[in-house]
Amino acid sequence: MLKFNTHPQRINRLNLIFALFFVTFFVNANSDLDKLNIPNGFHISIFADNLESPRQIAETDNGYVIVGSKKGNEIYAFYDKDLDGYAEKRILIADNLQNPTGVTVHDGDLYFAEIDTIWIVKKIDNWLDSDSQSLPIKEIFMNNLPSETWHGFKYIDFGPDGNLYIPVGVPCNICLEPQTRDNRFAAIHKYVNGELITVADGVRNSVGFDWHPVTNKMYFSDNGRDWLGDDSPDCELNVIDKEGSFYGYPFKHAKDVIDPEFGHLISSIDREFIDPIAELGPHVAPLGITFYDHNKFPPKYRNSVFVALHGSWNRTKKSGYKLVFIQLDDDGNYISQEDFITGWLSNESAWGRPVSPFIMSDGSMLLSDDKHNVIYKISYKG
Numbered sequence: 001m002l003k004f005n006t007h008p009q010r011i012n013r014l015n016l017i018f019a020l021f022f023v024t025f026f027v028n029a030n031s032d033l034d035k036l037n038i039p040n041g042f043h044i045s046i047f048a049d050n051l052e053s054p055r056q057i058a059e060t061d062n063g064y065v066i067v068g069s070k071k072g073n074e075i076y077a078f079y080d081k082d083l084d085g086y087a088e089k090r091i092l093i094a095d096n097l098q099n100p101t102g103v104t105v106h107d108g109d110l111y112f113a114e115i116d117t118i119w120i121v122k123k124i125d126n127w128l129d130s131d132s133q134s135l136p137i138k139e140i141f142m143n144n145l146p147s148e149t150w151h152g153f154k155y156i157d158f159g160p161d162g163n164l165y166i167p168v169g170v171p172c173n174i175c176l177e178p179q180t181r182d183n184r185f186a187a188i189h190k191y192v193n194g195e196l197i198t199v200a201d202g203v204r205n206s207v208g209f210d211w212h213p214v215t216n217k218m219y220f221s222d223n224g225r226d227w228l229g230d231d232s233p234d235c236e237l238n239v240i241d242k243e244g245s246f247y248g249y250p251f252k253h254a255k256d257v258i259d260p261e262f263g264h265l266i267s268s269i270d271r272e273f274i275d276p277i278a279e280l281g282p283h284v285a286p287l288g289i290t291f292y293d294h295n296k297f298p299p300k301y302r303n304s305v306f307v308a309l310h311g312s313w314n315r316t317k318k319s320g321y322k323l324v325f326i327q328l329d330d331d332g333n334y335i336s337q338e339d340f341i342t343g344w345l346s347n348e349s350a351w352g353r354p355v356s357p358f359i360m361s362d363g364s365m366l367l368s369d370d371k372h373n374v375i376y377k378i379s380y381k382g
Contacts, residue, residue: 030045030046032351032352032372033045033046033376035343035344035346035351036341036342036343036344037339037341037342037343038340038341038378039340041298041380041381041382042378042379042380042381043378043379043380043381044341044376044377044378045085045086045376045377046086046374046375046376046377047065047078047080047085047086047087047366047374047375047376047377048065048067048078048086048087048090048374048375049373049374049375050373050374051067051069051076051373051374051375052069052071052072052074052373053069053070053071053072053370053373054067054068054069054355054368054369054370054373054374054375055067055068055069055070055101055102055153055155055355055356055368055370056068056101056102056103056104056155056156056288056355056356056358056368057103057356057358057366057368057375058103058104058105058110058358059105059358059360059361060077060105060108060110060124060125060128061105061108061125062125062128062129063079063080063361064077064078064079064091064124064125064128065077065078065079065080065087065360065366065375066078066093066103066105066110066112066124067103067368067375068100068101068102068103068112068113069099069100069101070099070101070153070370071099071370072100073095073096073097073098073099073100074092074093074094074095074097074100075092075093075094075095075097075100075103075112076090076091076092076093077090077091077093077124077128078090078091078375079091079128085377085379087375091128092135093110093112093121093124093135093136094112094119094121094135094136094138095135097112097114098114098115098116099114099115099149099152099153100112100113100114101113101153101154101155102118102153102154102155102156103156104156104157104158104164105124106158106162106164108122108123108124108125109121109122109123109124110124111141111156111164112156113154113155113156113166114154115145115146115147115148115149115152115153115154116143116144116145116146116147116152117140117142117143117145118140118141118142118143118145118154118156118164118166119138119139119140119141120138120139120140120141121136121137121138121139122137122139124136141164142191142194144196145166145168145184146168146171146182146184146185148171148178149171150169150171150172151169151170151171151172151204151205152168152169152171153169153207154166154167155167155206155207155208155209155287155288155356157209157210159190159211159218160211160216161190163190163191163192164190164191165188165189165190165191165199165209165218166188166189166190166191166196167187167188167189167203167205167206167207167209167220168184168185168186168187168188168189169185169186169203169204169205169206169207170185170186170204170205170249170250171185173225173226173227174225174226174227174250174259174261174262175250176250176262183198183201184196186201186202186203186204186249186250187199187200187201187202187203188200188203188206188209188218188220198244199218199240199243199244200218200220200238200240200244200245200247201244201245201246201247202246202247202248202249202250202251202273203220203222203238203247203249204222204223204224204225204249204250205222205223206220206221206222206223207221207223207286207287207288208220208221208286208287208288208289208307208308208356209221209289210289210290210291210305211291212239212291212303212328212332213291213293213303214303214330214332215331215332217239217240217241217332218239218240219237219238219239219240219277219289219291219305219332220237220238220240220289221235221236221237221238221280221286221287221288221289221307222235222236222237222238222247222249222276222286223235223285223286224236224253224254224282224283225249225250225253225259226283226314227314228253228257228260230282230283230315230316230317231282232253232254232257232282233253233254233257233282234253234254234255234257234276234279234280234281234282235254235279235280235281235282235283235284235285235286235309236254236276236278236279236280236286237276237277237278237280237286237289237305237307237326238274238276238277239277239332241274245272245274246269246271246272246273246274247273247274247276248273248274250262251263251265251266251269251273252266252273254275254276254279255275255276255279277333277334278326278334278337280307280309280324280337281309281319281320282312282315282319283312283313283314283315283319283320284309284310284311284312284319284320285309285310285311285312285313285320286307286308286309286310287308287309287310287354287355287356288307288308288355288356288357288358288368289305289306289307289308289357290305290306290356290357290358290359290365291303291304291305291306291359292304292305292306292359292365293359294359294363295363296362296363296364296379296380297363297380298380300327301325303328303330303332304325304326304327304328305325305326305328306323306324306325306326306340306357306365307323307324307325307326308323308354308355308356308357308367309321309322309323309324309354310353310354310355311344311345311350311353317348318345318348318350320345321342321344321345321350321352321353321354322339322340322341322342322343322344322345322354323339323340323341323354323357323367324337324338324339324340325337325338325339325340341354341367341378344369344371344372350371351371351372352369352371352372352374353369353370353371353372354367354368354369355367355368355369355370356368363379364377364378364379365377365378365379366378
């Protein structure tokens with residue numbers, strides 16, 4: 001008969017060490033909040049911490065928060081059971097995945113995206129509420145996306161028309177051949193009856209989009225090309241007025257930057273070039289965007305858009321590393337832009353990188369940070 005010596009004192013010491021580590025991490029994560037600047041009346045806290053490069057966020061009907069991951073290979077759900085603003089419950093949904101950055105919930109089903117495959121878990125709340133010890137059954141929703149990883153991270157969402165929208169970035173800094181060979185590249189598509197239909201073309205690398213709550217027009221971010229100097233070109237916020245519009249890549253960038261390698265071909269392009277609705281700054285790397293469509297924030301924020309600027313990687317003086325607010329008029333036209341949260345960048349050193357804002361059903365905002373590995377919660381206290 002085997003005998004096990006459990007060493008109660010040793011186990012107690014290990015439990016104490018783990019508890020101290022958790023408390024230390026949580027205290028440090030919260031103390032970093034003091035470095036952030038946010039408008040008066042707003043409150044920012046930690047909703048979830050100790051994550052692995054969190055990216056896109058989604059919410060189920062029952063209030064579970066689903067989070068994608070760039071460097072990890074798992075999808076988790078988080079739940080704030082006691083409604084204190086911190087998710088004390090963490091549930092593994094899927095593992096052994098390739099960069100599962102994109103997540104969304106539609107009609108009670110969870111969709112999550114790897115580089116080339118999108119999966120579905122049907123009736124996700126039923127499984128989450130069951131406290132099952134087995135992972136839920138996942139099924140392939142589609143698997144006909146390019147497998148290139150450069151600019152291959154997916155951000156997915158369902159539009160007002162009920163179709164799933166999927167961006168496919170170009171697998172390079174600046175090039176023409178991939179999209180000439182395969183029109184899935186450098187575009188945003190919707191998936192209809194088993195086919196990809198292009199809704200925006202000439203898009204270098206979009207990692208965020210949303211629909212205006214009134215006009216239902218789609219707005220999307222686009223990352224500008226590199227190696228044209230510190231101050232060119234600007235990254236972009238665009239709007240789709242007409243499905244299938246062309247946004248200039250690789251021939252023209254921002255509103256007036258002609259590409260030195262491909263710009264000479266513009267005269268041969270028999271398409272209208274659509275300018276961005278807003279220029280966001282050079283190399284700021286805009287990722288997730290979201291419209292505010294609730295009434296918990298002050299009126300100026302309603303039906304206008306937040307954009308996460310992930311931050312530059314090759315600029316002499318760093319730029320971005322902040323969440324900005326872009327105010328639009330009632331018709332969705334640009335009025336102005338301003339910083340909403342700053343402080344992740346100080347003295348050319350960045351301790352956090354905002355990724356994807358998401359508006360919760362209660363009117364608060366969640367924001368992922370894939371460098372500090374947390375999710376923030378932003379609410380308005382007045």
